[in-house]
Amino acid sequence: MSRSEYPPLPFAPAAPDFPGWPMPASVPPGMRMELSRARLLEAKESSFDDWMTMLHDRYDECLATLGRELMALEATFLNQEADGSWWMYHFQLMGDASPGLVPDNPLDQAHLEYGKKTKHPGWEELQPRFFLCPPAVRAAVEQAGSAAD
Numbered sequence: 519m520s521r522s523e524y525p526p527l528p529f530a531p532a533a534p535d536f537p538g539w540p541m542p543a544s545v546p547p548g549m550r551m552e553l554s555r556a557r558l559l560e561a562k563e564s565s566f567d568d569w570m571t572m573l574h575d576r577y578d579e580c581l582a583t584l585g586r587e588l589m590a591l592e593a594t595f596l597n598q599e600a601d602g603s604w605w606m607y608h609f610q611l612m613g614d615a616s617p618g619l620v621p622d623n624p625l626d627q628a629h630l631e632y633g634k635k636t637k638h639p640g641w642e643e644l645q646p647r648f649f650l651c652p653p654a655v656r657a658a659v660e661q662a663g664s665a666a667d
Contacts, residue, residue, distance in 0.1 A: 519600075521600065521601060521602035522602065524599075524600045524601040524602070525601065526601050526603065527557070527599050527601050527603055527605075529556070529557040529638055529642065530642060531556070531638070531639065531640025531641055531642055532640065532641060532642060532643045534640070536643060538550060538552065538643065539643060539645045539646055541646060542646055542647055542648055542649065544648050544649040544650065545646065545649045546649075546656060546659060546660045546663070548613060548614050548615075548660070548663065548664065549590070549611060549612065549613060549614065549659065549660065549663045550610075550611070550612055550613070550614055550616070551609075551610075551611050551646045551649055552608075552609070552610050552611075552612075552643065552644075552646070553607060553608070553609050553643075553644040553646065554607070554608045554610075554641035554642065554643055554644070555605050555606065555607045555608070555641065555642050555644065556605065556606055556608075556637040556638055556640065556641050556642070557603055557604070557605050557637065557638045558603070558604040558605065558606060558636060558637050558638075559635075559636060559637060559638060562604075562635070562636045562637070563596075563604050565632065565635055565636040566596060566604070566606060566636050566637075568632070569629075569632035569633075569636055570594065572628060572629075572632065573629070576625055579623075579625040580625065583620070583623075583625065583626065584662070585662075586617075586620065587612065587616050587617060587618065587619070587620065588612050588613030588615055588616040588617075588662070588663050588664070588665065589610060589611075589612045589616060589662070589663075590611045590612060590613075590658075590659040590660075590662035590663045591609075591610070591611050591659070591662075592608065592609065592610045592611075593608070593609045593610075594606060594607070594608050594609075595607040595608075595609075606636075606637060608641070611649075611659060611663070612663050613662075613663030613664055613665065614663075615665055616663070
């Protein structure tokens with residue numbers, strides 16, 4: 519089948535007040551693991567590439583936001599589905615007390631603006647089922663996700 523022969527994939531973002539999925543027992547206590555996906559707006563693949571280039575170019579600024587967001591790690595992926603649509607996937611592991619993105623600085627404001635012009639509003643939230651990492655990495659993840667004393 520060609521891409522045009524597949525029916526369009528629906529996009530059903532979680533409600534804004536979605537509390538998140540329960541965490542599996544393997545996720546460290548006090549942490550949240552999320553994999554979210556959003557459909558890109560039609561013909562906005564180059565805007566997605568520009569967005570990721572902006573984040574790469576400002577990598578040190580991105581790193582500087584992790585502590586206050588209690589973010590242990592983040593990763594973003596791009597995928598073209600069988601129907602030809604483009605979707606971004608975002609993985610994050612953070613402390614329960616994470617405020618998420620705090621757009622009180624030029625980097626995070628630019629980050630939000632790219633999101634508005636590149637993807638459909640909201641995120642579909644995939645259900646976490648298992649987490650595994652070596653003990654040394656787990657300790658670092660737990661430290662990164664805990665509130666600074």
